[in-house]
Amino acid sequence: xxxxxxxxxxxxxxxxxxxxxxxxxxxxxxxxxxxxxxxxxxxxxxxxxxxxxxxxxxxxxxxxxxxxxxxxxxxxxxxxxxxxxxxxxxxxxxxxxxxxxxxxxxxxxxxxxxxxxxxxxxxxxxxxxxxxxxxxxxxxxxxxxxxxxxxxxxxxxxxxxxxxxxxxxxxxxxxxxxxxxxxxxxxxxxxxxxxxxxxxxxxxxxxxxxxxxxxxxxxxxxxxxxxxxxxxxxxxxxxxxxxxxxx
Numbered sequence: 001x002x003x004x005x006x007x008x009x010x011x012x013x014x015x016x017x018x019x020x021x022x023x024x025x026x027x028x029x030x031x032x033x034x035x036x037x038x039x040x041x042x043x044x045x046x047x048x049x050x051x052x053x054x055x056x057x058x059x060x061x062x063x064x065x066x067x068x069x070x071x072x073x074x075x076x077x078x079x080x081x082x083x084x085x086x087x088x089x090x091x092x093x094x095x096x097x098x099x100x101x102x103x104x105x106x107x108x109x110x111x112x113x114x115x116x117x118x119x120x121x122x123x124x125x126x127x128x129x130x131x132x133x134x135x136x137x138x139x140x141x142x143x144x145x146x147x148x149x150x151x152x153x154x155x156x157x158x159x160x161x162x163x164x165x166x167x168x169x170x171x172x173x174x175x176x177x178x179x180x181x182x183x184x185x186x187x188x189x190x191x192x193x194x195x196x197x198x199x200x201x202x203x204x205x206x207x208x209x210x211x212x213x214x215x216x217x218x219x220x221x222x223x224x225x226x227x228x229x230x231x232x233x234x235x236x237x238x239x240x241x242x243x244x245x246x247x
Contacts, residue, residue: 003225003226003231004231004232004233005231006210006232006233006240006243006245007234007235008235008237009234009235009236009237010237012045012046012236012238013049015046015196015198015236016049016196017050017053018234019047019050019138019196020050020053020054020057022194023054024054026135027039027067027135027136028063030135030136030191035066036066036068037066037067037068037135038070038128038133038134038136039067039068039069039135039137040072040136040187041070041071041085041138042071042072042085042138042139042148043073043085043089043140044140046140046196047088047196048088051088051089051093052093055092058097059097059098064100065103067103068104068105069089069103069104070124071089071106071107072181072187073107073148073181074086074179074181075149076109076113076178076179077110078110079106086106105120105124107120109179113178114165116165120180121163124162131162131186132162132186132189133189134189135192136191136192136194137182137187137190137192137194138194139196139221141195141197141202141205141221145205145220145221146220147187147195147221148181149166149168149179149181150166150181150220150223152218153217153218154166154167154168154220155167156181156183157216157217157223159185160185161183161186162183162186165178166178166180166181184220187226188223188224188225188226188227188229189226191230192229192232193224193229193232194232194234195224195231195234197239198235198236198239199236199239202235203238203239203240203241206242206243207244210233210243210245211243211244
């Protein structure tokens with residue numbers, strides 16, 4: 001893999017603070033350049049802490065009336081379900097800052113999953129065009145090397161569109177066996193992509209993704225390789241423990 005930057009942090013809190021600072025810079029630059037910033041939000045513990053830091057900075061820290069929130073993926077659960085990525089963002093960022101509902105573009109994962117993916121794709125391309133270029137996409141990575149809801153050996157890895165209802169190969173994950181997710185193609189269209197990866201349980205897969213042979217069916221995070229956008233991996237020491245190329 002090439003065209004990437006790896007930034008290493010001592011612990012998860014330092015990573016989260018850096019991610020919050022990075023988001024603020026990117027959002028201000030996008031608003032200054034185009035009048036609006038489109039953010040692709042993520043679930044997980046690191047984005048949760050980042051959201052809390054952004055909320056603590058207050059409503060005036062960013063031009064939130066010119067920032068629109070999208071999601072990289074969602075579980076097929078109700079919006080108020082404990083496993084909902086939207087709920088986590090609502091509780092940690094949207095509600096504390098009182099963000100306007102018209103700026104929030106959540107994925108509705110209930111009902112017909114394929115139809116839900118099509119609806120979200122139409123909303124995304126209707127607002128952003130084709131390809132739908134997000135200003136910043138935030139991503140996590142699981143211990144199995146998945147990102148968004150692009151899991152190993154699942155049909156969504158080769159989906160041709162922008163949003164897909166991905167049938168998971170495992171059944172012991174929250175949100176049943178289908179998740180709605182941006183495709184790698186959609187993520188790679190973003191201007192800037194930030195992977196936020198923390199924890200010792202990610203060390204083996206992070207080394208495989210970044211320094212192992214190309215095998216995106218095993219490590220879907222390898223699919224994220226924008227042709228024109230900026231890709232940065234922000235990792236803590238625990239996650240980076242097996243990397244040879246950083247210190």
